[in-house]
Amino acid sequence: MDVEAAHETLTRYLRSKGKLRATSERFAVLDAVLQSQGHFDAEALYYRMITKGIKVSKATVYNTLDLLQDCGLVSKYRFAENTSRYEKAFGRPRHHHLICLECGDIIEFVSDRLEKIQDEVCSEKNFSPQSSSLQVFGTCSKCSKKP
Amino acid sequence: MDVEAAHETLTRYLRSKGKLRATSERFAVLDAVLQSQGHFDAEALYYRMITKGIKVSKATVYNTLDLLQDCGLVSKYRFAENTSRYEKAFGRPRHHHLICLECGDIIEFVSDRLEKIQDEVCSEKNFSPQSSSLQVFGTCSKCSKKP
């Protein structure tokens, strides 16, 4: 994960918007996101930062995550729960999710054919896609083995 | 929409669980769901019922919607917002959604090929699918025509 490039993406985005300022908090949140693995929620990210001695408020974490989503550095999902989940999107291919209802595990997968069908449906309906998310809920292999 | 059949499905489900009782409220919520068109949230359903003079509490609406989801009469979605959205699932084919970020319109579509790919991915990962939801966010034809 190229931290430099991610910082540059954010910097460029902020500048392109004219009124957005490059604050240390924003870069601190970005760094925490880059260091994260898999999916996480705002709360978890906040505590990880606090624990490391980085001073931020929850409000800033939420605001910044939305900002990072706007410039494509972070993806935001909402599965079945009442919590939004995020993951770093930097340099990652588009992918979809198998979500285990037993253990909560999330398995990712990529499929070109799926993307293609998606595009076909969209052009058929004159719909301009921006992002997409396929969520399959069920039971993962580990959990179906259990009695 | 066959009201009788839906009632029977619920009755059978309640009996199958042993301890679940067939209360008039549960059937009232089911009726309100059957009369609904497209997607709705718990709040809207609640007010529709109250307006019609049906006595229910919000808590019961929420509980019953979850129950109806468990027995497959209702589908529950969570798109980008912070509200859960429901729709009747009785006698409807599996379908997916194009969601317009401008006007909030939801366009449904069905695709056999998509289902097939989904199944292939699942068996590849030894994952037993239960339900799924593909959400494509973007701009609908009406909104892209606007200046």
Add this chain to the structure above:
DNA sequence: CTCGGTGCAAATGCTTTGCAATGTC
């Protein structure tokens, strides 16, 4: 120096819960 951003705590809005009353089995 200006105005956008931050932190805090309080507010919001959806959903769940605790408990007495109610109605099913």
Add this chain to the structure above:
DNA sequence: GACATTGCAAAGCATTTGCACCGAG
């Protein structure tokens, strides 16, 4: 009659907001 279910209002939670202070441009 036993006990699941209801209704109400209050509690919970994730997220947002209002406002005084701070700091980037």
